[in-house]
Amino acid sequence: MILLDNVSKYYKGEKTPALEEVNLHIQPKEFVFLVGESGAGKSTLIKMLIREEKPTYGNIMVGGIDYRYMKKKHIPHIRRRIGVVFQDFKLLPNRTVYENVAFALEIVGVSNSEIKRTVPKVLELVGLSDKMDKFPGDLSGGQRQRVAIARSMARQPKILIADEPTGNLDPENSDGIIRLLEEINNFGTTILVTTHNAEIVNALKKRVVTLSHGRIIGDQKDGGHYDLDGSRTRITKRSLGGTAPAQPAAAPQPQVVSNTPEAPQPKAPEAKKPKTSSGSAVLEQMRKAKAADEAKPVAKRRKFSR
Numbered sequence: 001m002i003l004l005d006n007v008s009k010y011y012k013g014e015k016t017p018a019l020e021e022v023n024l025h026i027q028p029k030e031f032v033f034l035v036g037e038s039g040a041g042k043s044t045l046i047k048m049l050i051r052e053e054k055p056t057y058g059n060i061m062v063g064g065i066d067y068r069y070m071k072k073k074h075i076p077h078i079r080r081r082i083g084v085v086f087q088d089f090k091l092l093p094n095r096t097v098y099e100n101v102a103f104a105l106e107i108v109g110v111s112n113s114e115i116k117r118t119v120p121k122v123l124e125l126v127g128l129s130d131k132m133d134k135f136p137g138d139l140s141g142g143q144r145q146r147v148a149i150a151r152s153m154a155r156q157p158k159i160l161i162a163d164e165p166t167g168n169l170d171p172e173n174s175d176g177i178i179r180l181l182e183e184i185n186n187f188g189t190t191i192l193v194t195t196h197n198a199e200i201v202n203a204l205k206k207r208v209v210t211l212s213h214g215r216i217i218g219d220q221k222d223g224g225h226y227d228l229d230g231s232r233t234r235i236t237k238r239s240l241g242g243t244a245p246a247q248p249a250a251a252p253q254p255q256v257v258s259n260t261p262e263a264p265q266p267k268a269p270e271a272k273k274p275k276t277s278s279g280s281a282v283l284e285q286m287r288k289a290k291a292a293d294e295a296k297p298v299a300k301r302r303k304f305s306r
Contacts, residue, residue, distance in 0.1 A: 002159065005061075019044050026192065028190055031191045032206065033193050033195060036210055042163075063081055085145070102119050102154075140173070141173060145166075145168075160190070202225050205222070208224025
């Protein structure tokens with residue numbers, strides 16, 4: 001669904017890269033948290049996914065679309081496939097809730113009849129059916145964030161990126177927004193959330209990818225925790241590695257005793273030394289899987305098409 005292949009991004013005038021040799025694969029229907037200190041590269045990564053920025057090196061593919069072949073005229077089309085929710089909502093203050101959601105469909109040429117069918121459905125999804133005639137200034141922060149999510153979901157994107165969706169919300173509203181994102185994920189939408197909210201990350205136990213100084217330093221696939229220094233990932237790797245468990249000692253071979261004193265006593269055959277592994281069985285399987293994956297031929301890139 002989302003693939004970053006050795007991606008680096010250098011901004012003009014900056015000595016250090018915003019992203020450096022980032023490799024990331026997010027599967028369809030995954031729910032992934034992207035965490036890191038301010039300046040770690042999270043915003044740059046998102047901007048490249050929605051094609052606001054181009055990588056200096058490396059390649060990006062989203063939904064089978066190879067960004068190297070994407071022309072400028074195709075960018076609006078790819079953005080229809082990716083919904084984005086921002087921390088500051090970015091709602092139109094002089095339009096009602098209904099009109100804010102409808103506007104996202106109008107600008108891509110959806111018919112009025114389709115808009116009338118779609119908008120009430122997405123507002124029902126986010127629990128705002130009774131607020132469609134209200135203006136953003138009449139809503140709470142949590143309600144405005146729900147409108148922003150409804151607007152992003154109106155085009156039925158395969159991917160939803162939420163950039164600090166709970167940054168301006170109190171704990172109760174934050175929990176509600178995250179539960180809503182979980183529900184959307186259960187419908188089959190891939191979710192990528194950037195956040196500094198450790199409590200939410202630790203409670204959900206989803207996949208957690210950690211960025212630091214433009215590099216991925218941690219990737220906890222399951223049961224992830226908020227981990228800014230990558231220590232939890234390193235602990236996990238050590239727990240999978242280490243030396244192989246000791247083999248049980250072989251049973252002693254019985255000695256054959258001869259009645260004839262001159263007869264030599266036959267020696268017991270030497271037991272074969274057990275094969276040792278440089279790591280546990282789990283680690284060895286991981287190595288074999290990685291080697292097999294690297295041996296696969298690279299999928300043929302295809303040009304962007306409508």
